[in-house]
Amino acid sequence: xxxxxxxxxxxxxxxxxxxxxxxxxxxxxxxxxxxxxxxxxxxxxxxxxxxxxxxxxxxxxxx
Numbered sequence: 001x002x003x004x005x006x007x008x009x010x011x012x013x014x015x016x017x018x019x020x021x022x023x024x025x026x027x028x029x030x031x032x033x034x035x036x037x038x039x040x041x042x043x044x045x046x047x048x049x050x051x052x053x054x055x056x057x058x059x060x061x062x063x
Contacts, residue, residue: 005013017023
């Protein structure tokens with residue numbers, strides 16, 4: 001999986017997510033430091049709850 005996303009920018013990552021997993025991203029209506037904070041919250045939520053496929057896609061594109 002890591003090889004699929006390696007050397008891909010955010011838009012390219014979403015194309016892969018849409019094709020492989022049939023998911024669409026969640027639009028983030030925030031900017032600056034708030035994006036980073038929200039990303040950490042989403043990753044934590046995903047790990048703790050084992051759900052949120054759309055959030056997983058966002059996390060892939062940020063890593």
